[in-house]
Amino acid sequence: MTPIIRPVSLASLLVAALLAACGARTGLLEPGKDRADAGGAGGSGGTSTGGTGAMGGTGAMGGTGAMGGTGAMGGTGGTSASACVPGEGPVELAAGYVWPFGIAEWGGYVFFTLYDGTGALIRVSKTGGDAVAIVDGLDYPSAVAVDETGVYVASSGDGQIFRTDVDGDSIEVLASGQGGPSDLVLDDTHVTWTNYFGDQIRRMPKAGGSAVTLASTQSSPYRLAVGPTLVYWGEFVDGVWSVPKSGGDTVSLGDGEPRSFDVDDEWLYFTNPNTGGVHRMPLSGGPVEILYESDRFSDGIAVDGTTVYVTFASGEVIHLPKAGGEVELLADEQAGPTHIVDDDGCVYWTNTGDGLPSIGNVMRAPKGL
Numbered sequence: 001m002t003p004i005i006r007p008v009s010l011a012s013l014l015v016a017a018l019l020a021a022c023g024a025r026t027g028l029l030e031p032g033k034d035r036a037d038a039g040g041a042g043g044s045g046g047t048s049t050g051g052t053g054a055m056g057g058t059g060a061m062g063g064t065g066a067m068g069g070t071g072a073m074g075g076t077g078g079t080s081a082s083a084c085v086p087g088e089g090p091v092e093l094a095a096g097y098v099w100p101f102g103i104a105e106w107g108g109y110v111f112f113t114l115y116d117g118t119g120a121l122i123r124v125s126k127t128g129g130d131a132v133a134i135v136d137g138l139d140y141p142s143a144v145a146v147d148e149t150g151v152y153v154a155s156s157g158d159g160q161i162f163r164t165d166v167d168g169d170s171i172e173v174l175a176s177g178q179g180g181p182s183d184l185v186l187d188d189t190h191v192t193w194t195n196y197f198g199d200q201i202r203r204m205p206k207a208g209g210s211a212v213t214l215a216s217t218q219s220s221p222y223r224l225a226v227g228p229t230l231v232y233w234g235e236f237v238d239g240v241w242s243v244p245k246s247g248g249d250t251v252s253l254g255d256g257e258p259r260s261f262d263v264d265d266e267w268l269y270f271t272n273p274n275t276g277g278v279h280r281m282p283l284s285g286g287p288v289e290i291l292y293e294s295d296r297f298s299d300g301i302a303v304d305g306t307t308v309y310v311t312f313a314s315g316e317v318i319h320l321p322k323a324g325g326e327v328e329l330l331a332d333e334q335a336g337p338t339h340i341v342d343d344d345g346c347v348y349w350t351n352t353g354d355g356l357p358s359i360g361n362v363m364r365a366p367k368g369l
Contacts (some may be wrong), residue, residue, distance in 0.1 A: 009241050054202040082345025083126035084366035085109075090317075093348070094124045094131040095361040100350040103339045104155075106146035109166065112362050113153065121153055123166065124362065126346065131362075134168030135174035143184040145191070150207050154181035154193055161193055161204075174204060175211045183223040186332065190232055190245070194221040201231055201243060215243040215250045224267065225261035231267055234258030240270065240367065242285070252283040260339075262303045267322075271298035271306055278310050278320065292320055292327060294317050300340040300349065307367065309347050311337035317349060331364045342367065 015325065071319060093110060095101070101115035105126070114120045115272075119138040124131040139157030146152070152174075159178040164171045174191065180197025192203040192214075201221060205209040215221075217235055224233040230242040232253070240253040257273040258279075267280045269291075276294035278301065292298075297313035303337040309319045309330070317331040317340070331337075336352040345363045353360025 036164040059082050084346040087174050087364050090363050093362045098357050099352050100360045100362050102143040103350045104144045104146040105341050105343050111144050112350055141181050145184050145186045147186050154184040156180050185226045187226045192226055196220050225263045227263045260301045262301050264303050268302050269273050271301050273297045302339050302340045302342045309339050
């Protein structure tokens, strides 16, 4: 384990307090904050990343201080085969953690963050077993994304974006001095993130280079998704927005209070917790289609070729066909399900937990029960 954050500073505590004060707007909960007061937490943020196959070798990622290229990620291996058996129901992969929050999957592993002032990046096998803290001493890590170049983390409390390998043996701080980075997404060439307090959408090459500001936003960008040509994000009260990945004008795509995002080749999907809704619109903008609405707080979202997967703060995880049809309950009575990701056969999500302190877990379930 390799901590990169020293004792929590007064500035980071202020960041955490401000995020928590936003309650249901941010979903980033103050330690000891009751979920009923905060209105639920989390969301997927469109953080599913491409790629298949196992992680290879035990080598560390290249470079220190600067980014060390885009070689294959080191690690202890894993399998790309599905861990789920149809009909088995939800399975607990890791338990007893304070505020499990961001989540990503790659090869044979699930990676998740603990949203706390002394938080951590944790790894657990998709088939279960002992969870391992690969980086600890983190300052409110809010998001994680993984591909063959490494494990990327947004650390909200101290304003850092960093990258590590699967074992936490090599750490590169890619960007510092950020304004409360809250979500982080990878594409083939870049890492893109939101600065919640900096009111910015920022991006930098994974292979090295400087971070650039794609958009200076109207108010508190929270979660985002990256499509073929555009970056999408939501601003509380101020709707859905986009900007070209190469930079340019920002465009308002719709009204409302979107929560979490994901994309496929044609559509932008997002949750609207005010209506318990699951919505989509064309990637270039256009009429919003309502796929599902309820009286619950819709939160995280992930999509695959045929199906949309959604978490609700009230404890449900569902899937619904993109083309319309019957909604299926994958899990209920969960303790605050938030971020959700998927692979070929399973969905994985974090439960932020109940009680004081809020002790949660990480779950998996087959895509179809």
